[in-house]
Amino acid sequence: MKEEGVELIREGKRLDGRGFDELRPIKIEVGVLKRADGSCYFELGDNKVIAAVYGPREMHPRHAQDAKMAVLKYRYNMAPFSVEDRKRPGPDRRSVEISKISREALEPVILKEYYPKTEIDVYVEILQSDAGTRTAGINAASVALADAGIPMRDLVSSVAVGKIDGEVVLDLNAVEDNNGEADMPIAMIVRRNIITALQMDGRMTREEFEKGLKLAMNACRQIYELQRTALIERYSEL
Amino acid sequence: MYRVVIPGDFISDAVDRAGEGTYVEDGKVYAIRYGVVDEKEEIKVVPFVGKYIPTKGDVVIGKIIEISFPYWIVDIASPYEARLHMSEMPGENRIEFGNMHTYLDIGDLIVAKVINIDPMMRIDLRLMEDFQPGGAGRLIEIPHTKVPRIIGRKGSMIKMLKEKSKCFIFVAKNGRIWLKGSKEEMDIASEVILMIANEAHTSGLTDRVAHLLDSYSYSSNRMARK
Amino acid sequence: MGLEIMDDVKKDYVYNLVRGGKREDGRGFLDYREIKLERGLIKKSEGSARVKIGNTEVMVGVKLELGEPFPDTPDKGVIITNAELVPLASPEFEPGPPNEDSVQLARVVDRGIRGSEAIDLSKLCIEEGEKVWIVFIDIHVLDNDGNLVDAATLGAVASLLDAHIPNERYGLDGEDRLDVRDRPVAVTMVEIGGEILVDPNYNEENAAASGLTVITNDDGTISGMQKYRSGSLEEDKILEMVEIGIEKAGEIRREFLE
Numbered sequence: 001m002k003e004e005g006v007e008l009i010r011e012g013k014r015l016d017g018r019g020f021d022e023l024r025p026i027k028i029e030v031g032v033l034k035r036a037d038g039s040c041y042f043e044l045g046d047n048k049v050i051a052a053v054y055g056p057r058e059m060h061p062r063h064a065q066d067a068k069m070a071v072l073k074y075r076y077n078m079a080p081f082s083v084e085d086r087k088r089p090g091p092d093r094r095s096v097e098i099s100k101i102s103r104e105a106l107e108p109v110i111l112k113e114y115y116p117k118t119e120i121d122v123y124v125e126i127l128q129s130d131a132g133t134r135t136a137g138i139n140a141a142s143v144a145l146a147d148a149g150i151p152m153r154d155l156v157s158s159v160a161v162g163k164i165d166g167e168v169v170l171d172l173n174a175v176e177d178n179n180g181e182a183d184m185p186i187a188m189i190v191r192r193n194i195i196t197a198l199q200m201d202g203r204m205t206r207e208e209f210e211k212g213l214k215l216a217m218n219a220c221r222q223i224y225e226l227q228r229t230a231l232i233e234r235y236s237e238l
Numbered sequence: 239m240y241r242v243v244i245p246g247d248f249i250s251d252a253v254d255r256a257g258e259g260t261y262v263e264d265g266k267v268y269a270i271r272y273g274v275v276d277e278k279e280e281i282k283v284v285p286f287v288g289k290y291i292p293t294k295g296d297v298v299i300g301k302i303i304e305i306s307f308p309y310w311i312v313d314i315a316s317p318y319e320a321r322l323h324m325s326e327m328p329g330e331n332r333i334e335f336g337n338m339h340t341y342l343d344i345g346d347l348i349v350a351k352v353i354n355i356d357p358m359m360r361i362d363l364r365l366m367e368d369f370q371p372g373g374a375g376r377l378i379e380i381p382h383t384k385v386p387r388i389i390g391r392k393g394s395m396i397k398m399l400k401e402k403s404k405c406f407i408f409v410a411k412n413g414r415i416w417l418k419g420s421k422e423e424m425d426i427a428s429e430v431i432l433m434i435a436n437e438a439h440t441s442g443l444t445d446r447v448a449h450l451l452d453s454y455s456y457s458s459n460r461m462a463r464k
Numbered sequence: 465m466g467l468e469i470m471d472d473v474k475k476d477y478v479y480n481l482v483r484g485g486k487r488e489d490g491r492g493f494l495d496y497r498e499i500k501l502e503r504g505l506i507k508k509s510e511g512s513a514r515v516k517i518g519n520t521e522v523m524v525g526v527k528l529e530l531g532e533p534f535p536d537t538p539d540k541g542v543i544i545t546n547a548e549l550v551p552l553a554s555p556e557f558e559p560g561p562p563n564e565d566s567v568q569l570a571r572v573v574d575r576g577i578r579g580s581e582a583i584d585l586s587k588l589c590i591e592e593g594e595k596v597w598i599v600f601i602d603i604h605v606l607d608n609d610g611n612l613v614d615a616a617t618l619g620a621v622a623s624l625l626d627a628h629i630p631n632e633r634y635g636l637d638g639e640d641r642l643d644v645r646d647r648p649v650a651v652t653m654v655e656i657g658g659e660i661l662v663d664p665n666y667n668e669e670n671a672a673a674s675g676l677t678v679i680t681n682d683d684g685t686i687s688g689m690q691k692y693r694s695g696s697l698e699e700d701k702i703l704e705m706v707e708i709g710i711e712k713a714g715e716i717r718r719e720f721l722e
Contacts, residue, residue, distance in 0.1 A: 057555075082508060125550055128508055146245055149271060153268070153270065235439055
C-alpha cells in the first residue's frame with residue numbers, strides 16, 4: 001500500500017503541519033440550495049460536500065411503503081471531477097456500501113414513525129474528495145435533515161481516524177490514507193456517547209483501536225459543536 | 239427574544255408542560271426539531287420549516303387530482319393525499335359512477351375540513367359547503383409553519399392585512415391562501431404575505447407590515463388625487 | 465422556501481405578469497439574474513468553475529486523460545461532455561442513467577464548444593492513431609431554478625480557460641496550458657405572451673410554450689442553437705432572439721471571460 005520512501009510524520013508533525021489529534025479546517029453552511037427542503041455544504045480540508053434532503057414525500061412504488069414509518073433513503077455520489085482520475089458517473093459497489101452505512105448511521109436519530117408510508121431522501125454529492133468523504137457526507141446530511149424540519153432526537157457527527165507511520169492519528173487526508181496502515185471512520189450521537197457507524201480497514205492492535213476510538217469520539221464532540229453553531233447562527237443574526 | 243434550538247437541545251425540566259416539537263427523557267424536555275421555543279402555555283418548538291401533516295379539524299385548501307369512484311382524491315400540500323366521499327356533495331341528485339367530474343373535476347380547488355384520519359393515514363374530508371373559491375381570485379402557497387404568523391396573536395395580523403389591503407383573504411391550515419379582490423389589492427396582499435412568511439422568525443414584524451401596508455395606501459391615494 | 469404558486473395557477477400567474485410588463489423577480493425582460501462565477505474551486509480537476517445564475521447553481525469540472533483517438537480522426541483529441549441532473553438539485557430529478565433532459569443539456573453545451581472550435585483538437589494529439597488527450601467536461605447541476613444551459617456553458621468555458629494539461633501525471637513533456645481560442649457564450653430565451661424573456665427562471669421555463677438557446681462566439685458568429693418545448697416560434701422572433709443573444713453574450717464575455 002505504502003509507496004517507498006514516503007515519510008508521513010516528521011518531527012512529530014504530519015505533512016500538512018497538523019498534530020496527531022488535529023482535525024482539518026471545517027466550514028459549514030446551512031440552507032444553500034433553493035429547491036431542496038433542507039441542505040448543507042460541508043468542507044473538511046479539501047473535501048467539499050453538499051447534502052440535500054427532500055421529504056417526507058409520498059413514496060413510490062407504493063408496495064415499498066412502510067405502513068408504520070417513513071423509509072429513509074441515502075444516496076452518496078461522487079462527481080466525476082472530484083478525484084484525480086476521473087470517476088465514471090453513476091453508482092459503483094463502493095458508493096452503494098457507503099450509502100448503506102451512512103443511512104444506518106443516521107436512522108437511529110430520525111423519528112420515522114411520525115410519517116408512515118412516506119420516504120425521506122438524502123442526497124450527498126461529493127464535489128471534491130480528499131479522504132473522509134463519507135464522514136463529511138454524514139455530517140452534512142445530519143445538518144440538512146435538521147434544516148428540512150425532520151423530527152430528530154439528536155444530530156449525528158462523524159470522523160475518521162487511522163494509522164500512519166505506526167502512529168494513530170485523526171482525520172487522514174488523501175496522501176495519508178493512500179500510504180497509511182489503517183483507516184477507521186465512525187459516526188456518533190455525541191450527547192448520548194453512542195456509535196452509529198464504524199468501519200475499519202488495515203491493521204491495528206487492540207490498544208491502537210481503543211486509542212483511535214477515543215480520538216475519534218473526541219473529534220466528533222468538536223464537530224457537533226460546529227454543526228450546532230452553524231444551525232443556530234443561521235437564524236440568530238436576524 | 240427568540241430562542242433557537244436544534245434537535246436534541248435541552249429546553250426545560252418542566253416535564254408536565256412538554257408539548258409539540260419536544261420529547262421527554264430522564265425527566266427533561268428536549269427539542270425534536272430545529273426551530274424556536276415557545277413557552278407561553280405548553281413548552282413547544284415551532285419549526286422553521288417542515289411538511290404539513292393534517293390533524294382532525296384542520297381546514298385546508300385542496301386540489302382534486304384524481305377521481306376514483308366513490309372518492310375524489312385531493313392534494314392538500316402534504317406527503318399524504320386526502321379523499322372526499324361522493325356523499326359529501328350537497329344536493330338531491332344522485333351522483334353516478336360516470337359523472338363525478340361534473341360536480342368536481344380534476345384541477346378544481348376546494349375548501350374542506352379534515353374529519354377523520356385513520357392509522358393508515360387515510361384522510362377524509364368534508365366540503366365546507368357555503369364557502370368555495372370557484373374560479374375567482376388567486377391562490378398562493380407558503381410553508382404551513384408560517385401560517386400562525388400570518389394569523390398573528392388573536393388574529394391581529396390577518397385583521398390588519400384584510401383592513402389595509404381591502405382584499406378578501408382566506409388562510410388555510412396547510413399553507414394555502416386564497417385571495418379575492420382587484421389585481422392591485424391581490425398584488426399588495428401577496429407581497430405582504432410573502433414578507434411575513436420570509437421574516438416570520440424576526441421581531442418587530444407587525445410594525446414593518448403596518449408600515450409596508452401604509453406605504454401602499456399612501457401611494458394609491460396620491461395616484462387617485464392626480 | 466417562499467411564495468409558491470400552485471402548478472396550474474402558476475402558469476397563468478407568470479403569463480399575467482408578463483402581459484403586465486413584469487417578471488416574478490422584478491427584472492426587465494432582457495435582464496439576467498445576478499451571475500456569479502468562481503473558478504478553480506476543485507483542485508483535483510484540471511479546470512473547474514461554479515456558476516450561479518440567481519438560484520440556479522452548476523459546478524463544472526474539466527479533466528484530461530490519455531486515450532485512443534476515434535478511428536476517423538486519428539490525429540485529433542477528443543472532447544466528451546457529460547451532464548448529471550443529480551436528484552439533489554430538484555424534486556423532479558431522479559437517480560439513474562442520463563435521461564433526455566441531461567442528454568440534451570450535455571449535447572447543447574458540447575455543440576457550442578465544438579462548433580466554435582475553441583479547442584484545437586489537433587494540438588491534443590500525442591501519437592497519431594494511438595494516443596491523444598481526452599477532454600472530459602463534466603457538468604454537475606446543484607440547484608435547478610431554470611436556465612441550466614447558460615450556466616453550464618459559462619461554467620464549461622470558464623473551466624476550459626482555467627484548465628492545464630496534466631503532462632506530468634503521465635510522464636510527458638509539453639505545453640501545460642490548454643489552448644482556448646474562442647469563448648462561446650450561451651444565451652437562452654423563452655417566449656411568453658409574445659414577449660421575449662432572457663434567462664428564464666424555473667417557473668418561466670414551465671410557463672413558456674417555446675424557447676431558444678443561441679450560442680455565439682468572440683466575433684459574433686453562431687456556433688450552436690437549440691429550440692425547446694413543443695410550441696412554435698415565428699421567423700422574426702427567432703431573428704430578434706439571435707440579435708439579443710449576440711448582444712447578451714458579449715456582455716457576459718466581457719464581464720466573466722476576459
